[in-house]
Structure formats: C-alpha cells, structure tokens
Amino acid sequence: MKATPKVLVGQRSPKSPWLAVNLSAALPGAGQLYDGAISRGILIAVAFWSLIAFILWSIFAPAGNTLRGLLTLVPLLSLYLVNLWDSHHAAKRGITLDQFSPLRYQSQDPWYPVFLSQVLPGLGHLFLQRVTVGGLLLLLGILTAYIANFHPALLPLPPLIWAAGCGLVYRAAPVQHRQWRLLATLLVAVIITRFALSSIPFIVPQEVxxxxxxxxxxxxxxxxxxxxxxxxxxxxxxxxxxxxxxxxxxxxxxxxxxxxxxxxxxxxxxxxxxxxxxxxxxxxxxxxxxxxxxxxxxxxxxxxxxxxxxxxxxxxxxxxxxxxxxxxxxxxxxxxxxxxxxxxxxxxxxxxxxxx
Missing domain, CATH: 2.10.109.10 (Umud Fragment, subunit A)
Known part of the structure; x- marks a missing residue:
C-alpha cells in the first residue's frame, strides 16, 4: 500500500498545479488565489480587467485611440499566459521532488485533461484515449460554436458543451479523491466566461x-x-x-x-x-x-x-x-x-x- 505524503506542521498542503491552471484559465488570478498567493492573484485580476476596460475604451470611446487599444491586446495576451504559468508554478511549490514528476503528474492529475477540455471539448478524453467520446465532444463543440454564429438563440449551447466536456473528463480520469466543489466552481466560471466572450460579436453591433x-x-x-x-x-x-x-x-x-x-x-x-x-x-x-x-x-x-x-x-x-x-x-x-x-x-x- 502506497503511503500518503505527510504534510509537516507549518507546511502548506500540496496543491494541484493543473487545478490552479484551470482556475486561472477561466478567471485570471483565481489560480493564484487557490495557491494562496492572494496579493498576486488580486493584482493579476485587477491588471487583466483593467487592460480589457482600457482596450474597450480606446476602441469604442470617442476620445480613445483605436490603434493603441489594438496594440494593448499584446500585453493582455502576455499577461494571460503569464497568469497560467504563474498559477502552475506557485502550486508546484507545495509539492516535494519525491512527489512530483512532470510526465507522471500530468497523466495522474485529473485536472490536466480538464485543462485540455477547456481548450477544446473532447481533447481531454482523447488524452485519456477515450477516442469515441472525445471525437463526439470535439465535433459537437466545433459544430455548435459555428452554428451559434448565425443563430444567437443558441449562444448558451457551446459554453454548456465546453463545461460538460470538462465535467465528464474529470469524472473519467483515474483518481481516488475527487474535489467536486472545486469542479462545480470551475464549471460555473467556464460557462460564464465563455458565454460572455461568445456574446460580444452580437452585443457590439447593437451598440455600435x-x-x-x-x-x-x-x-x-x-x-x-x-x-x-x-x-x-x-x-x-x-x-x-x-x-x-x-x-x-x-x-x-x-x-x-x-x-x-x-x-x-x-x-x-x-x-x-x-x-x-x-x-x-x-x-x-x-x-x-x-x-x-x-x-x-x-x-x-x-x-x-x-x-x-x-x-x-x-x-x-x-x-x-x-x-x-x-x-x-x-x-x-x-x-x-x-x-x-x-x-x-x-x-x-x-x-x-x-x-x-
């Protein structure tokens, strides 16, 4: 029987780096909050949404500089990628070297295929070699996202499929102790974020x-x-x-x-x-x-x-x-x-x- 790693008094409990990445992918800064890096998480969240507000103001406000707003997309994307890396890096600090091997950890951590399913529904199932389910989710996700571009009433459907893909792959991943509450929080964040992003092309033409x-x-x-x-x-x-x-x-x-x-x-x-x-x-x-x-x-x-x-x-x-x-x-x-x-x-x- 494999011994459970002990946590010393005063030592932080091990965190899942890929759970942190999932949270930061859905809501920048959330992974850092999960890691315990409260100040850094708040700073990233404030900086991220401030950049988005600046971009929107620069492009659409009468006095805004459109080119400056478009160029600000570069630091916004850079901050998002740094946010993902930092959340993963901060979580790994709670894992000792004898607990962590990158290849083994990715294959055993159920949050890694969940992250893949955030990128595209079905990718996590394909990683777990569940080809049939993965292929169906991938096809369904891409097809509904394409059709929703022409039928706004279907806008809620792609985010729900993305969330379903994340939930199903987490359930299919081999793990003994599942964190259902964290999964529910993540799925809500995925639905809200993706629905908000997919609604932009339909909301903007009504205003501008x-x-x-x-x-x-x-x-x-x-x-x-x-x-x-x-x-x-x-x-x-x-x-x-x-x-x-x-x-x-x-x-x-x-x-x-x-x-x-x-x-x-x-x-x-x-x-x-x-x-x-x-x-x-x-x-x-x-x-x-x-x-x-x-x-x-x-x-x-x-x-x-x-x-x-x-x-x-x-x-x-x-x-x-x-x-x-x-x-x-x-x-x-x-x-x-x-x-x-x-x-x-x-x-x-x-x-x-x-x-x-």
Missing amino acids: VQCIVPSESMLPTLEVRDRIFVRPRPLDYNLSVGDIIVFSNPEITPSAQTGQLYNLMVKRVIALPGQRVEIRLGRVWINNIPQIETFIQEPIGYRWGPQTVPPGHLFVLGDNRNNSRDSHVWGFLPRPHVVGNAYKIYWPPHRVQPLP
Whole structure:
C-alpha cells in the first residue's frame, strides 16, 4: 500500500498545479488565489480587467485611440499566459521532488485533461484515449460554436458543451479523491466566461455600427475610406442640427432596404421638422437666419428653397456642398431611414478622432 505524503506542521498542503491552471484559465488570478498567493492573484485580476476596460475604451470611446487599444491586446495576451504559468508554478511549490514528476503528474492529475477540455471539448478524453467520446465532444463543440454564429438563440449551447466536456473528463480520469466543489466552481466560471466572450460579436453591433465613408461628399470632415462608428438611435431620438448621421439611401425604394444596412450614406443634419430652409448667397439660411458653418471649405454654388421641413423628415447636406448628392437633390430625408449618429473615426490610425 502506497503511503500518503505527510504534510509537516507549518507546511502548506500540496496543491494541484493543473487545478490552479484551470482556475486561472477561466478567471485570471483565481489560480493564484487557490495557491494562496492572494496579493498576486488580486493584482493579476485587477491588471487583466483593467487592460480589457482600457482596450474597450480606446476602441469604442470617442476620445480613445483605436490603434493603441489594438496594440494593448499584446500585453493582455502576455499577461494571460503569464497568469497560467504563474498559477502552475506557485502550486508546484507545495509539492516535494519525491512527489512530483512532470510526465507522471500530468497523466495522474485529473485536472490536466480538464485543462485540455477547456481548450477544446473532447481533447481531454482523447488524452485519456477515450477516442469515441472525445471525437463526439470535439465535433459537437466545433459544430455548435459555428452554428451559434448565425443563430444567437443558441449562444448558451457551446459554453454548456465546453463545461460538460470538462465535467465528464474529470469524472473519467483515474483518481481516488475527487474535489467536486472545486469542479462545480470551475464549471460555473467556464460557462460564464465563455458565454460572455461568445456574446460580444452580437452585443457590439447593437451598440455600435461600423460604416465606411463611400464618397467625398463630407470633405474635409470625412475622407473617402474613413471608417466610422455609429450609435444606433431609436426613431423617437431627438437629433440636433449639426449632427453627422448615417442613413439608408432614400432614393432606393423602402421595400428594397427594410431591415438592411447597405447602401448607407453619411451627411450632416442642417434643419429639423418645422424649420424653414433656404440656400442663397453661398450660405444656408434657417428661418431667415444665415448659418455660420466653419466646417465647409467653399461657398455653396447653388440656390435652393425656401421650403419648410415637414414632420417626420430632416434636411441634410454633405460638408462638401458643391459635390454632394443630398437633400438639395432628392429632397427631405424620412426619419425612419436614419441609422444613427456618427461619433468617431476609428481608422486609419492617423485619422482617429471624435466627431461632433
């Protein structure tokens, strides 16, 4: 009968390095907390989520620098990998050399195949040479993750399959004393983390729409091929004069564009419902008051109006007034065509700036 390793008085109980890695893989810093390295675990967790917050702010906030946010992905990934290594290294300090052999420990520790199943469901079973179950889980995980990209209602399914793979491989691994509570904690973390990550591609488009400037009609404010972020706005949102908005082309029949974000245009709001618009003497006049527009480069070379903006419509013009197909050509813009406000140029790097 093999003797159980003794723990000396004042000596820390041995920890499982691969359990620590599993915890840190699901929630950075959690493995260090399990190892007893409380301060380091808290520091890693704070640093990790602070970097994520900085990246999101840099990319999506009007004043953020998009390129800097993207470059911050490198230290974020580096911190995540160091977090995995450190959690494993810290846990090994509680294991003496006569207890630990890397190859033997990996094959006997049930948390090692669990970690493989966190990478892809079924990998842990393949490591244990359970090819049939491993192959089915691997195929099921990849297939459901792919289908969920097109059917948001299925988003919870892949994280559940990932968690099921981890739980099943832990149960299949040869071990005498199982830590079911730690397994339950890990599986909850896996489900929450993976569901949150997989939801990002569906949440972001509801908050931010990306658009590429298609023409020179908004020079000098916007250049051709500028990439801009747009905040989607509900129909009852109160737009203001001077807002730069993105909308579907009103010259296309409404039935052809229902629910579709294509053939988008970007212009500036010049007048709201009830305001009287006239273009003469090279300037825009609103309710017989000449407008001061510092964002245009040359006087307007045509006359238009006067006309009153009807209810439920807007009068919009491009900043490049003499080279823009806008309300002075096709009339007032129906409010339902508006997608939202353009609030930031996020690419190319030298053009990143907030929009008024």
